[in-house]
Amino acid sequence: MAAGSIVVDFPSMGTAFCFSSFESLLRDSASGFLAAVSAAPAPGAADLTNFHRVFSRVLSAYPDPPLEAVWFFSALTFHDSPGDLRSLLQLLSAFTASSPSAAKPLALLAPVISELFHSDKPRRETEALVEAVLSYISICSSRAATVGDAGASADAEKLLPAFGELVKVWSVRHSRDRCPFQVLFPLVGEEVRRELMKEGCSVEYLAGVVVAEAFLLRLCLKVQNATGVPRAELQKELRIWAVSSIPVFQNQQFFGILLNMLMNRPLPVYSLLSADDEILVRDVLYDALILVDYSFINNKAGVDQADSSFFHTFVSRLIITHDAINEARSKGDQGRAISFINAFSTSNVPSYLIKWATRQVGFNQLSKPVANTPQALLKWLVDLEDKGLKVFGDKSSWIKGRLSYDEVKNGYGSRMIHSDAELFFFDKQRGGEVMDAKSSDDEEAVEMETADNAFMAAAQSMKVTANGIRKRKGCENEDSTAVKFVKYKVEDSSANDYFMSAANGMSSGSEVENPQSDDEMEETN
Template sequence: MAAGILVDFPSMGSACFFPSLESLLRDSTSRFLAAVSAAPDPDLTNFRSLFSRVLTTYPDPPLEAVWFFSALTFHDAPDDLRSILHLLSAFTASSPAAAKPLALLAPVVSELFHSAKPRREIEALVEAVLSYISICSSRPAGGEVNADAGRLLPGFGELVKVWSVRNSKDRCPFQVLFPLVGDEARRELMKDGCSVTFLAGVVVAEAFLLRLCLKVQGVAGVPRSELQKELRIWAVSSISVFQNQQFFGVLLNMLVNPPLPVYSLLSADDEILVRDVLYDALILVDYSFLNGAEVDQADSSLLPIFVSRLVITLDAINDARAKGDQGRAMSFINAFSTSNIPVYLARWAARQAGTDQLGKPIAITPQAFLKWLVDLEDKGLTVFGENCSRIRERLMHDDAKNDYHYQSRMGHSDADLFFIDKQSHQEGMHTEGGEDEEAVEMETADNAFMAAAQSMKVTANGIRKRKECGSEDAAVVKFVKYKAEDSSVKDYFLSAATNGMSSGSEVENPQSDDEMEETA
């Protein structure tokens, strides 16, 4: 529509021409805000007539135009959120991709956050939003690349005011419309040309976090350990269904830059519970949508996610140790060492700087890798971006002996470790040791969490889904149980600490479970 927009008004026998959609939205937004501030119940008939015709000129109406039109409808019936949800979803029926339909839901999630409706009614609406997100997430990924590669219009910031005017109270409009994300995400949304896919990830993260908080609010008399199990299962299942990298990255950044934006919904103790659930769901599970060609090629698309995941893994380890839960700390260490993060970071760095300039981490631990990446940043590589100073502070306050403690505990701790066996295609739990050991529960992951992870399957195209949604011939993700004193595990980590990585471009992968069983 670069040539302009021509809107025909048959009843008036005339037509209106606008140089661009952006100019139309800027002018309409200014007039709308002036009308709303001048009268509590302004006449918006002309706006509706204009935008209803504008929308008909597009086979797939732009997000900004749909937002403005739906805001007019919502202004007349501010309590009818379900109708607004239906209206927004109707406008995206022709969109072949997931990002735009998800991004359109931002006003609905915001209004649910600010709503004074009974909690049960809000919960029902949030569930409806999450169900819609699940449906949209099943759309082909290829359509997302082609259809939603566009950017938000430069006037998007003005349009945000249309939806935030009811709850602004002199606050930043972006804080009102996006109340459940951090400042970093809001700054990205404020940039001209922010991507629709990023906005979609923000919306999914807010809906996910709002539902998680409502679940915490809605329980009474349930033991905290049982509640954490249930929330963990729900979080893992939801993340695996959404399969959204932007959403995953937004959640990670919330943890990288504390506190979580839930202080108006939860007590301090409940915020800690939610943070622990997020640590488990984001660190201890190997999600298929974070694996694939990007990891093998080690391009920069996954770098922010893997770096953030590395940072929060160290935070989670230190948090568990501060609480005296060494088994939980060991589970985070093992999850990192057996993930594809070390391999990806090593390959990415080799592509950027060449193997001669790299050096090596002293161990395959989160702290050692962070120190190595900070050293690379000092040499000129851009790794952490604007988070660099915060990463340095984390390392400065971290125990200088942590690397030694990591190695020592890998050799002497009685804690059981687990990781997702990405090579096996058989379902089951394997244990090392005698029958008595097989009866002992894993200290680092309770049965409920294992059930959640085992309910995820690997389909033929490599996408893990919930068990009831998977194909019959899909292989189940398998947790493999090892004792920390097993010689094969100990030898691997001790050799890694002594010799560093096997080459300048790769990190040596741990042995498979078959190899470990042969050497046990």
């Protein structure tokens, strides 16, 4: 018998089978499960007794069972009592109580999110279950900040090649001839699904996908439940919730996946929301991802300057800020466009990308962008790409095409590089800064130097100080270990103060403090 082989007895069949590896056991078991379910005379009537027995033994053999084994066993259990999502959540969480990984407990929740999406339960019950999932995610996320080297190495674990077969097992109840990955991951785009399909995809990435889907599902449910609420009031409530939630999760992969969703419009919520509601949610995400600098991104980026994942995150932030500015301009909302420009220009994104390019090309061997605005920085990086520096990877043609389209659409021409700065112009007679839409030909003739000076002056004048806002440098220890499985709740006054100051498009791009830990919230209630 080959090393690493697995012998499995099937007493009811009076035989035993030898599998060359755990991988082959998973593949054959998944194939047998799908065959049994397909041949069953009615839904839920398949005899899965042998599979239960085998995987009970497999799970008992591991102090920390593989994700794929837990997924298969939980699929067997859920098949016997479909619809009992609370029991499924409890089962999945029980298997990770001793896991050193911070990502694995989150990654295991993917079937729960999928079943909630496809569920026909009453809205109130669905919302309660989503809150329970978010509560569990918040506890796992606070734990993620305290794990040591063992947890870090476990988070680098890769999904087995048989992961795709497990996706089929979990999606069979809702497949309807669709791609199994589309069924199991309904709230992410095609690009994210392709990443999940790649051999060697990390458990950490899957965890980020799960958090992003849970976050987006809760946003959609909030919109569905807001019938009759004025649009402006709803948008303010949603962005306060979003800004308060993001630092609770402290998940870079989740943050990057949200950015990816915004780059590949529309958001994958078409089966949950109307087109107008999708625009509302997109605007909320623009506010949450652009106007606030989060310490869990900035602090790690400062340490891991060479980390490619941080580079892609910062490039994505640049692109969505560029898109958000163009959308605001198209609606005639120059104040909102200026708030995005100001937040971006005072963030650490420009300095990070400039330092990255300098390391690639060499110090003093390239000129810096004329300004720290999104338009100027994006044009600068495109020029570097044309000179041979790999910046955007396989998105290069797409980025250049979008930039060219914006150039023609907005009439920037050869002056596109400083179009952001031209949102500001200087009133020489009054000697003050004036904000203007600049639509006439005479106004567009203002020279670059004057516009740049006015941009910097106006950006400085727009900085505000609000109660509850503080710089990350002065923060105390933000991480806390949750000791109770309490209901997920976000009521962060600092986020409310922040958006009160930003309501008129006058955001300074300042950072908001992280919301309270679960323990702190329970003490204050």
